[in-house]
Amino acid sequence: MEENLLPRMCEVVQIIRETADVKTLKLRFVEAAKGGPLTFEPGQFCLISVLGVGEAAFCIASSPLDTSSFEITVKRLGKVTAAVHDLEVGDIVGFRGPYGNSFPLQDLEGRDIVIAGGGIGIAPLRSVIHKILAERDKYGKILILYGARTARDFLYRSELKQWEDRGDVAVVTTVDPGGEEDAWRAKIGFVPTILEELKPPGDSVLITCGPAVMLKVIFETARRLGLKSGDVITTLEMKMSCGVGTCGRCNIGSVYVCKDGPVFTLEEIEALPDEF
C-alpha cells in the first residue's frame, strides 16, 4: 500500500524574511537519496505541514531549474502559516507534492507576455518568471507588473532589482493608493488599474495571480483590453486537505482546483460558477 496522504520530511535550510509578515523558506528533503531532487513545473503546489499543528497548501515559489532545494513563500495569516513563521533553520517540516497542473509555458513561446501579480500572488509567478528568463529568447516582449499594499510589502526585492537591470524585461511596480511613502517613485494604484494604463496589445498573454478580489477585477480589465479569454491564465487558491481530488473541499462546480488546476485560463473559469 502506497500511502499518498503522508508527507516526506524536509529540513528548513534557509529562512529569508521578506517583509513584516512574509517569509520565504528554503527546504531540502531529509532523505535526499530516497526523496530525490524535487522536479516540478511552475504553477504546481505542495502541502506543507508542521508536525503537531497541521497541513496547508502552498505554491512552490522557486525556480524549477533548481532541483537541489525548493522554496515556499508564506504570509502569516492563520494557524499553519503562523507555525511556519515560527520555524527555525534545521527544523523539520512535512512535504506532499508536487500536485496539480502548471502554466503552459511551451504553448506561449514567441508570444508577448504580461505577468501581473498582486501581494503574495507574486509567489507562484516567481517560478514562472525564473523559467521564462532562463529561456528569454523563446518569448516576445515580457512585462512584469507587480503591486503591493505598501512600499514595504514587496517580496523578492533583490531579484526584482536583477529583473529591472537585465534590460530585456519591463518591470513596473505599484502600490495600493495610500501605501506610498515619500521616496516612492513608481506607480500608485491597484494592479488592474495600472494594467489598463499600460495598455498591453490585445494579442498578449496575461499570466496573473493575486487575491480573488483582484482576479475578478483584472478579468474585467483583460476583457476591456481585448485579450482573449484563453490567453488570460491564472492560478486559483482554495482550501485543500488531500491535494489529490478526494477530500471534496476545493471544488468550483465540478472542477477540483487541486487536480484539475490550480492553473486555469479565464475561458475555463468563465464556464465555472462564481464560487472562488
Added chain:
Amino acid sequence: MITVPDLLRRVFEKGGETYTIFAPIRRDYGVMIERVAGPEDISLDHVLTRNTLKDVMLPSCEPLARYDLERGALEPLKDDSGTIVVVGTRPCDAAAQAILDKILGGEVADERYMDRRRRTVMVTVGCSRADSACFCTSMGYGPHDETGSDVLLLPAEGGYLVRAITDRGRAFLSEIGVPEDKEEGVTPPPEITRKATTEGLKDWLDKNFDHCRWEEVSENCLSCGICYYLCPTCHCFDIVDEAGLTRGERLRVWDSCSFKGFTKMASHQPRVGRHARYRQRIMHKFKYTVDNVGETACVGDGRCIRFCPVGVDITEILEKLPSEEEA
C-alpha cells in the same frame, strides 16, 4: 438456503481468528454495523443500521501516522486488519460502496480506502421490510439489488437463498463451505412507497447554480451535518494533527460541506451562506459526481430524512428544485 446467524457461524468457524468481521448489532440507540466478537451478536430485526459502512471503510477518525515532535520523525500507521468480512449490510449501503470505489479509486486513488476495499468481502442481506423514508428504487437500486455486493442473501420461506455476485463472493462461499442456491422462490421485495423525481434534475442543476430556489429549500437547514454523518456516500474529509508536548498523530477525520469552516481560508471564504453550503451538498451528489465519475452520489437509503432534526426531506427538495418556471 441458510439463515443469517448460521452463515455468520460458518464465517467465524472458518476465519474467526483471521478475518475482521463486521455485522449489525443492537445498541441502546439503534442497530449499528460494528466489529463483532461472535456469531451470536447479530441483529436481524432492523430495516437499516444507524451507521453506514463508512465506519468500516473510511472511519470517522483514523490515525494515518504518529510522530515524535523532538526528532521530527513520522511513522506511518498501517491497517493490518486482513480480510474484512461484512455480513448483514443492506443493498443500499453496498451500492454506496460501489459509488465510493469510483470516486476514491480514480486518477489518484485513495490507497488506504482502496486497500481496505480490496480486502473486503461484502455479504449483503436483501430487505424484507422497508420504511417510509426508503427511496432506493428512485435512485436505480432496490431492496434486492446486487450492486456492490460479493454475496447476496435473498429472503425466502424459512431462510435466505445464497447468491454469489462476484468471483470474490464465489470464492468466499467455497472457503466457508456454504453452497450457492440456484433455485427460485425469493420472497417478493417490499414495496418502496417513497419516490424521488430525478427527471430533469441534472439538466436543471447544470443551469441553475444561482437560482433563488436554493435559499428557499435550505431555509430550515441548521447546518448541523447529521445528513453528512449518516450518509453512506458522503466522504469528504479533513487531515488534522493532534499532539501533546512530545508526541502526536496525523488523523483523517470526516468533515462536512454543511460547516462554515469547510472552505474557509485564513484569507477569504469563497462559499458564503447556508444556502450555498446546502447547494454544494445537492450539487455534489446530483451533478458534480455525475460529471466526474458518471454516478449519482445518492442511493436512497433515506437516513438523512429519518434523522434530520428539522425535517429537511431530500426527496421533496429534489422535486421542488426543477419544478417551477425560473424566477
